[in-house]
Amino acid sequence: MALEYKNDSDAAAAFEKFKKEVKNGKPARMYIICGKESYLKAYWLIELRKTLLDGVFDEFNHRRLDGEQLDIRKLEEAVESLPSFAPFTLVEVRDYDLFKCIDEDASRLIALISDLPEWCCLVFYYESMDFKTDKRRKKLYAALEAAGPVIRIDEQGRGQLIRWIQRRFEAYGHDISDSNADYLSFLCGGLMTNLLSEIEKISSYSSTKSITREGIDAVAVPVLDAAVFSLTDSLAAHNYPKAVSVLSELFLMKRDNPSQILAAVAAQFRRLYAAKIAKRLNRDTAFLKKVVSSNSDYYARKLLSSCISMGEAYLASAIRLCAETDLQLKSTTVGSEDLIITLLVKLALRE
Structure with a gap:
């Protein structure tokens, strides 16, 4: 069973298999549930609880442990405790950084997950942090890989x-x-x-x-990427008052971390450059969606239409300017907002 997936389709297949196991009442003995889609993660954790617990003796059969302060001995006790008047127990561990545990805990954890009792379902659930692996810890990696699948739930198709x-x-x-x-x-x-x-x-x-x-x-309140799209469209249309207005809104949106705006602008120009090349090569929206890692037909069509008024030389120059600004941001004491405003002016002056 994979701890890491080479592509989205493999992760989606593992998720579908997990859903079938839950619906059929035959869950695996261990799951690692992670990913960006909080709504679906929470929904399917609730469905798993419904499958395993009867709602009457949950106080005895459902155990929750905080990963930040996890004592491996308490985890062992929770896993090995027999169910009360029910066929299963469910043990949930929240936000436990599996690959950062000390060697002694890792050894105990390997022994535990290598021989999970048939009545227990152990879930490592990642809510406020992401699940990350470390192949340098070979024994732990191998034990986790053998014990149960990673269910990575990200943005859906x-x-x-x-x-x-x-x-x-x-x-x-x-x-x-x-x-x-x-x-x-x-x-x-x-x-x-x-x-x-x-x-x-x-x-x-x-x-x-x-x-x-x-x-x-x-x-509706636009997310950062959508707002940046509006910014680059305004530049392409030479609508500089609109560009300034959008940038002001972005500064309000990301007042604690304006460098995120620069990263988003740079990424947007790279996507527009990819769209420009795709258009020159007569490639379709399906091809572009793969290149820019998007599920949205609307997004791909908009990239292809937005890049029409921008030359390849301009887009390449914009990417270089973003990289230069990023270097300045990391190496000077000039404020982030001032550097981004200067970048906007340079982008407006270059045709």
């Missing part, structure tokens, strides 16, 4: 996400087209946790049954 958005709007008495759902996932990001609050706002605002693009734009 376009089709799944669009259907989920449509179901959420239906719950509020609205409908939304595929194209507008795709646009919403571009504007607000593809993670369901954030989309939930945006869908609620848009539903409350909308006076019509069908959700419109105008209704989305009226109340």
Whole structure:
């Protein structure tokens, strides 16, 4: 069983297998649940609890341990405790950095997960930190790999996400087209946790049954990447007042870490450059989605249309300017916002 996945399709296959195991009431003895999609992680943890616990004796059969202060001996006790009036126990360990435990704990952990009792399901659940491996700890790595799969739940595929958005709007008495759902996932990001609050706002605002693009734009808050897209589009259209306005909003959005704006701008110009090359080579949106690691057709189409008014030389120059600004940001005492404003001016002056 894999601790790391070479591509998204392998991770998706492991997730689908996990869902079937939970639905069929035949879970594995151990899971490592991690990834960026908090909504789905929480949902499927609850489903796993429903499968394993009866709701009556949960106090005895459901044990939760804090990974930050984990005592391996208490974990051993929890795992080895027999279930009370039920066939299974569930042991959840939250945010435990498995590969940073001391050698003594690692040895005990290896022994424990190598011989888990048939009545216990052990879950390492990652909520406020990500699960990271370390192949230098060969014995621990091998034991974890043999004990149970990693269920990495990240942003879902376009089709799944669009259907989920449509179901959420239906719950509020609205409908939304595929194209507008795709646009919403571009504007607000593809993670369901954030989309939930945006869908609620848009539903409350909308006076019509069908959700419109105008209704989305009226109340939805763009994520960083969508706002940066607006910035580069404004530069391409020589709409510099709009570019300045967007940058001001970005500074408010990322007031604690403006360097994230620079990173997003640099990434956007790299994606636009990739789109420009793809267009020259007559490649389609499916190809570009793979190159820029996006599930959104809307996003790929927008990249292809936005790059039309930008030359390859301009995009290459923009990428270099972003790299130079990043170096300045890391090596001088000049404020981040001042450097980014200077970058904007340079980008506006270069055709």
